[in-house]
Amino acid sequence: MPTGWFTLRTTCSLPAHREYTLQRDSAGIRSARGGRLVPAATAGAIPPGRGREYDQGVASPTVDAPAAGESPPGPGASAEAFAGKVFAALLGALETQAIYLGDKLGYYRALDDHGALTAPALASITGTHPRYAREWLEHQAVNGYVLVDEPRAAPDARQYTLTEGAAAVLARDSDLTYMAPFASLAAATASHLDALVHAYRTGGGVSWKQLGDDAREGQGAANKPLYLGPLVNEYIPSLGAIHERLSAGAAVADIGCGTGWSSIAMATRYPASTIDGYDIDEASIEQARRNARASGNPTNLGFHLGDAAEAGQDGHYDLVCAFECIHDMPDPVSVLATMRRMAKPGGTVMIMDEKVAEAFTAPGDDTERLMYGFSILCCLPDGMSHQPSVGTGTVMRPSTLEAYGRSAGFDGLEVLPLDNDFFRFYRLILPEG
Numbered sequence: 001m002p003t004g005w006f007t008l009r010t011t012c013s014l015p016a017h018r019e020y021t022l023q024r025d026s027a028g029i030r031s032a033r034g035g036r037l038v039p040a041a042t043a044g045a046i047p048p049g050r051g052r053e054y055d056q057g058v059a060s061p062t063v064d065a066p067a068a069g070e071s072p073p074g075p076g077a078s079a080e081a082f083a084g085k086v087f088a089a090l091l092g093a094l095e096t097q098a099i100y101l102g103d104k105l106g107y108y109r110a111l112d113d114h115g116a117l118t119a120p121a122l123a124s125i126t127g128t129h130p131r132y133a134r135e136w137l138e139h140q141a142v143n144g145y146v147l148v149d150e151p152r153a154a155p156d157a158r159q160y161t162l163t164e165g166a167a168a169v170l171a172r173d174s175d176l177t178y179m180a181p182f183a184s185l186a187a188a189t190a191s192h193l194d195a196l197v198h199a200y201r202t203g204g205g206v207s208w209k210q211l212g213d214d215a216r217e218g219q220g221a222a223n224k225p226l227y228l229g230p231l232v233n234e235y236i237p238s239l240g241a242i243h244e245r246l247s248a249g250a251a252v253a254d255i256g257c258g259t260g261w262s263s264i265a266m267a268t269r270y271p272a273s274t275i276d277g278y279d280i281d282e283a284s285i286e287q288a289r290r291n292a293r294a295s296g297n298p299t300n301l302g303f304h305l306g307d308a309a310e311a312g313q314d315g316h317y318d319l320v321c322a323f324e325c326i327h328d329m330p331d332p333v334s335v336l337a338t339m340r341r342m343a344k345p346g347g348t349v350m351i352m353d354e355k356v357a358e359a360f361t362a363p364g365d366d367t368e369r370l371m372y373g374f375s376i377l378c379c380l381p382d383g384m385s386h387q388p389s390v391g392t393g394t395v396m397r398p399s400t401l402e403a404y405g406r407s408a409g410f411d412g413l414e415v416l417p418l419d420n421d422f423f424r425f426y427r428l429i430l431p432e433g
């Protein structure tokens with residue numbers, strides 16, 4: 001599951017509300033102090049240089065995060081504390097579905113583009129029903145996602161504003177803090193709960209294809225800012241030799257490329273190189289081609305439909321990479337063995353996968369909680385949907401990948417020194433000769 005969308009350094013899991021007042025300037029609302037305002041995940045989370053909202057020095061609302069190291073109520077907690085934990089989860093689930101509506105219906109983008117809007121104006125701009133637009137805006141204001149100028153005004157006269165921080169997270173698809181696609185992923189799994197129940201009973205699965213467009217597009221959109229930004233502007237350049245090879249003109253294979261953003265990013269950043277994206281999901285490849293066309297149609301880029309284990313092209317590539325997909329595969333060893341063969345002598349095989357803990361521990365931190373959440377609902381059922389399957393799931397620990405790599409003929413792995421809070425980058429070590 002995608003997790004490179006932002007750099008979250010707080011352990012906060014329960015949004016809290018603070019009072020703010022609006023400060024307006026000639027450019028509109030630039031900061032907010034008053035009203036009820038909580039784009040929760042952005043608070044204090046973005047280090048300098050990583051997020052537009054932070055960079056512009058716009059005041060972020062803050063949240064009442066648990067103290068560092070504080071665990072959420074665990075199984076030994078009182079019924080009251082435990083009820084609070086479950087209640088917070090319920091609120092979060094409802095808010096996530098409201099985000100899905102706001103994203104799909106274009107509400108967040110309209111609020112970002114137009115500034116303060118009334119419910120009838122939002123409905124008119126987005127072609128939606130005004131009664132629904134009003135209820136959704138009221139929900140968003142009550143939950144701290146938008147500001148309302150005058151709560152006591154008549155319902156259709158109230159003006160609602162999406163602040164800079166909330167807009168980055170909910171409306172701006174190239175911002176590293178952009179999180180709206182996760183509502184699509186949550187919707188994809190939630191709308192297949194019957195199939196998941198069946199899979200849990202039978203040992204079957206729910207495939208990526210079955211999860212459909214919400215999963216596919218949510219995944220692509222969630223990782224897009226990471227690939228178009230830090231991957232090609234920071235991470236690969238920091239690797240020295242690989243960067244020089246790609247700059248001079250190299251052949252690159254992108255295994256499990258999904259909707260293509262990693263391939264598009266590399267093709268655009270390294271025009272002398274040739275990038276081949278491979279994916280087994282036809283709809284993903286079609287979407288990747290559409291995304292490429294919308295991104296200037298780089299001529300050094302091609303997308304190929306098929307099982308990566310059968311990609312062939314032995315000894316052809318300087319760089320063979322797989323971004324956030326090995327843990328989804330029922331037979332990762334076969335794919336890794338193909339990746340080993342695809343690499344030229346002296347080439348590089350690079351894997352990006354979830355930065356989970358090195359060993360199981362409970363209770364886990366927020367990253368571990370998130371990855372297990374995706375694992376039980378999406379990645380493990382996807383991996384189990386084709387049998388036989390090793391059944392990896394999202395929580396693929398470094399030792400698991402190393403074991404897969406050795407079975408695939410590699411001489412081990414090294415963790416690359418690339419700083420991302422949710423992803424770990426590995427180089428699988430090609431055998432000598």
Ligand SMILES: C[S@@+](CC[C@H](N)C(=O)[O-])C[C@H]1O[C@@H](n2cnc3c(N)ncnc32)[C@H](O)[C@@H]1O
Binds near residue numbers: 255262279323329
């Ligand atoms: C979670 S998505 C990641 C997509 C993309 N790399 C990204 O980061 O957005 C996993 C992708 O792996 C693809 N995949 C799974 N098994 C595959 C295989 N054997 N060969 C090629 N692609 C595969 C899926 O179709 C899916 O697009």
